Amino acid sequence: MNSNRVVAGTGFYGLNSNQLKKPAGIFVDVNLDLYVADYMNDRVQLFHPGESNGITVVGSRSLNPTIKLAWPSGIILDAEKYLFIVDFGNSRIIGSGLNGFRCLVGCYGVGSQSNQLNIPFSFSFDRSGNIFVADTDNHRIQKFLLMKESFALSFNQTKFCPTATWDSNGIIFADRSMAGEYPTAIFVSTNNTIYVANQQKNTIVMWEE
Incomplete structure (x- = not known):
């Protein structure tokens, strides 16, 4: 890997289909389609391989505007091509289904109650389909349990039914003493090992199952 090239964006911020403004999250699917959480443009852009013009699939100027985004910061696509997005500015996690988002x-x-978030920045699924959220301004990692009847694994990629639901009340998986202040990045591996970026202590913390 001795060379690199720009696959999305022009180098100048903007709202055109070939531009981005402070992209914050990306996901590449098995077809090499690139999904970008276009943070300051309040949208998610889809770039097909070799295409410089993106398609707005969620948010500002999308073809089917079913929901408004405010600074999307993270994105995951499941095996059925359902999108899951950190809606940073609205302090929530949203997902697509048969009838939109x-x-x-x-x-x-x-807020800081068990059913609330405060400026979450990223999230990840464990192998049971539970959601782990870096609840940044609450200085914690929240775990939201999946209702069991709506989940499967497909080629090591999460696969949900379109009506999948999660318990609205989260469990504190890691508080400020473990996750530090303002945790922003989280990743859960296929063997359920959890990694969190602890900005306060300049470390990456790991929990093994």
Whole structure:
């Protein structure tokens, strides 16, 4: 890997289909389609391989505007091509289904209660389909349990039914003493090992199952 090239964006910020503005999250699927959480443009862009012009699939100027985004910061696509997005500015996690987008967790306003989030930045699924959220301004990692009847694994990629739901009340997986202040990045591996970026202590913390 001795060379690199730009696959999305022009180097100048903007709202055109070939531009981005402070992209914050990316996901590449098995077809090498690139999904970008275009943070400051309040949208998610899809770039097909070799294409410089993106398609707005969620948010500002999308073809089917079913939900408004505010600074999307993270994105995951499941095996059925359902999108899951960190809606950073609205402090919630949303997901797509048969009838458009819906709120999944953090649907009760900004706050620190078990059913609330406060400026979450990223999230990840474990191998049981539970959601782990870096609840940044609450200085914690929240775990939201999947309702068991709606999940399967497909080629090591998460696969949900379109009506999958999660418990609205999260469990504190790691508090400030473990996750540090303002945790921003989280990753859960296929063997359920959890990694969190602890900005306060300049470390990456790991939990093994």
